[in-house]
Amino acid sequence: QKEVEQNSGPLSVPEGAIASLNCTYSDRGSQSFFWYRQYSGKSPELIMFIYSNGDKEDGRFTAQLNKASQYVSLLIRDSQPSDSATYLCAVIHSGGSNYKLTFGKGTLLTVNP
Amino acid sequence: DGGITQSPKYLFRKEGQNVTLSCEQNLNHDAMYWYRQDPGQGLRLIYYSQIVNDFQKGDIAEGYSVSREKKESFPLTVTSAQKNPTAFYLCASSLYGLAGETTGELFFGEGSRLTVL
Numbered sequence: 737q738k739e740v741e742q743n744s745g746p747l748s749v750p751e752g753a754i755a756s757l758n759c760t761y762s763d764r765g766s767q768s769f770f771w772y773r774q775y776s777g778k779s780p781e782l783i784m785f786i787y788s789n790g791d792k793e794d795g796r797f798t799a800q801l802n803k804a805s806q807y808v809s810l811l812i813r814d815s816q817p818s819d820s821a822t823y824l825c826a827v828i829h830s831g832g833s834n835y836k837l838t839f840g841k842g843t844l845l846t847v848n849p
Numbered sequence: 850d851g852g853i854t855q856s857p858k859y860l861f862r863k864e865g866q867n868v869t870l871s872c873e874q875n876l877n878h879d880a881m882y883w884y885r886q887d888p889g890q891g892l893r894l895i896y897y898s899q900i901v902n903d904f905q906k907g908d909i910a911e912g913y914s915v916s917r918e919k920k921e922s923f924p925l926t927v928t929s930a931q932k933n934p935t936a937f938y939l940c941a942s943s944l945y946g947l948a949g950e951t952t953g954e955l956f957f958g959e960g961s962r963l964t965v966l
Binding site: 778779782 | 884889892897907947954955958959
């Protein structure tokens with residue numbers, strides 16, 4: 737069973753601070769990594785994806801990938817109350833001839849005004 | 850507008866009954882998926898389908914069945930064999946499968962919340 741682990745939180749940060757969300761994965765052969773945001777009672781939406789080692793920035797969001805350490809993170813700069821949500825890390829890994837997207841349990845982020 | 854439509858949004862079932870959750874997409878996506886989410890849990894894959902008339906079991910397929918007779922439709926039946934069916938069910942689609950030319954972006958429906966009485 738391929739594992740994707742996240743700190744369940746909750747993670748609480750003040751408005752304007754940097755929120756740091758972390759994820760580790762067990763399958764060293766995984767190639768593609770994703771962060772989804774899920775507001776309470778709603779369905780997830782993709783906010784970032786990363787394939788290569790290093791950083792990828794999109795507005796206030798930065799995804800960081802370290803394949804050697806099997807670690808992917810999401811940084812949210814200038815956090816806003818509207819960022820309060822559960823953040824799900826997801827990883828594509830191969831299972832023979834099929835590929836599957838496995839989700840972590842998510843980290844609940846609360847941004848306090 | 851293109852998207853994924855799940856129905857019903859809320860469903861109550863008595864023990865021993867089968868229920869079918871509908872999922873329809875007009876995005877012309879090849880692949881469709883069913884996930885289950887329990888409180889405080891991530892998404893667990895029930896079934897997925899990469900082409901019409903073909904589907905594969907996910908991690909928790911026992912007690913569930915699906916069909917993919919049309920590209921647009923991927924209904925999920927929760928059978929009486931599923932011992933703990935109360936959960937939030939999410940249907941998703943992606944342009945292609947999860948290999949090859951894909952960002953791996955899944956588009957989700959709004960979900961169906963099933964409660965067993």
